[in-house]
Amino acid sequence: MKFFLDTANYKALAEAKETGLLDGVTTNxxxxxKEGGNVSELIKKIASLLSPCDVSVEITEKDPxxxxxxxxxxxxxxxxxxxxxxCFPEYLPLINKLVHEGVPLNIxxxxxxxQGLCMAKLQVKxxxxxxxxxxxxxxxxxxxxxxxRQIVDIYAYExxxxxxxxxxxxxxxxxxxxxxxxxxxxxxxxxxxxxHPLTTKGMSLFDHDWQTLGIKKFP
Ligand code: E4P
Numbered sequence: 001m002k003f004f005l006d007t008a009n010y011k012a013l014a015e016a017k018e019t020g021l022l023d024g025v026t027t028n029x030x031x032x033x034k035e036g037g038n039v040s041e042l043i044k045k046i047a048s049l050l051s052p053c054d055v056s057v058e059i060t061e062k063d064p065x066x067x068x069x070x071x072x073x074x075x076x077x078x079x080x081x082x083x084x085x086x087c088f089p090e091y092l093p094l095i096n097k098l099v100h101e102g103v104p105l106n107i108x109x110x111x112x113x114x115q116g117l118c119m120a121k122l123q124v125k126x127x128x129x130x131x132x133x134x135x136x137x138x139x140x141x142x143x144x145x146x147x148x149r150q151i152v153d154i155y156a157y158e159x160x161x162x163x164x165x166x167x168x169x170x171x172x173x174x175x176x177x178x179x180x181x182x183x184x185x186x187x188x189x190x191x192x193x194x195x196h197p198l199t200t201k202g203m204s205l206f207d208h209d210w211q212t213l214g215i216k217k218f219p
Contacts, residue, residue, distance in 0.1 A: 002182035004054075005190060006164065008032045012187045013046060024054040026106070026128070026164065026184040028084065040077060047078030056106045056126070058084035064094045075103050082125060084108045087115045092122075099123050106162060111139075113147040120157035126182070130165035131175065141165075142174045149179030169193055 002023035005016050008031035016022045025046060032039050047055045055078065061070045071083045071094075083103055085091055087110040098105055099122055106126040107119045111134060116127045129148060131141030148161050162182040163175035169192055175183050185193070 001176055001180065002160075003190070004056075004162070004182055004184040006031070006166070006184040006186045008035050008042065008046070009187065010035075010042065010046060010049070013049060016187075016190060017049065021190075022050070022053065023182070024056070025050060026056040026084070026162070028058050028108070029060055043074075043077050043081070047080050051078070051080050053080060054082045054104070054125075055080055056082045056084050056108075058108060064090060067091065068094045068097065071098055071103055071105075072101075082106045084128075087111075087119060087127075092118075095119070095124065096122055108164070111144075113144060113151060116144075116148045116159075116161070117151050120152055120155070120159035123157070124159055126160050126162040128162045128164040128184070131163055131171055132165035132167040134165075135167075142178050145175050145178035145180050153179075 003021050004024040004026050005013055005022060006026050007013065008027040013025055035042055043057055057074050059067050059070050059074065061067045067085065071085065074083050075081050082105065084106045085095055087107045095105060105124040106128055107124050108128045110116055110119065110127050110129050116129065119127045129141065129144050134141035134144065145161060145163055152159060152161060160181035162184060163180035164184050166172060166175065166183060166185055166189060169189055172183055172185060172189065172193065
């Protein structure tokens with residue numbers, strides 16, 4: 001399973017890269033708004049840090065013609081950029097066109113299995129179902145991942161399911177079991193993934209018992 005970090009924070013990405021667990025990053029306009037500065041330069045810096053891993057960058061235009069141009073401009077920032085486009089009916093023709101032109105796409109704000117089916121049929125690289133936001137409206141985000149994985153497998157689509165809007169380590173566990181190919185994980189959850197109170201307690205107990213021997217150097 002691929003792990004992406006759900007952030008645009010360079011320092012957090014540089015630290016996460018050192019763990020060896022990181023396969024890429026998903027940014028969005030909210031994440032970028034928190035960083036400020038020269039957004040294009042930041043994206044280029046992140047893309048270079050993580051190369052050749054995928055760096056998702058969302059379009060900000062609204063009109064389909066403007067999005068089409070902007071998608072190419074964003075993709076040209078670095079070879080490992082994936083362009084995020086919302087799963088919006090008006091954008092279907094431009095999504096189709098961009099796929100045929102070889103622009104790697106991550107279809108974001110995706111909330112139903114049929115939306116995912118249509119996007120997988122168009123052969124986009126990633127679809128991003130938003131788990132937390134579905135749960136906010138009392139819908140089952142994990143069931144959606146199960147359904148999407150079945151659809152992708154039945155029809156042998158190459159589209160990867162990128163579980164997004166994760167709010168807990170339990171979400172990471174659940175989307176992994178449900179068959180998501182990738183999970184994009186917020187920094188605070190990424191940092192908690194290896195935490196377990198019994199690991200900490202066990203280490204402290206072993207250390208205490210070892211100290212009773214009074215050995216200065218071992219071996
Ligand atoms: C990532 O691609 C999404 O933009 C992100 O996971 C959304 O998360 P949120 O619902 O917590 O804003």
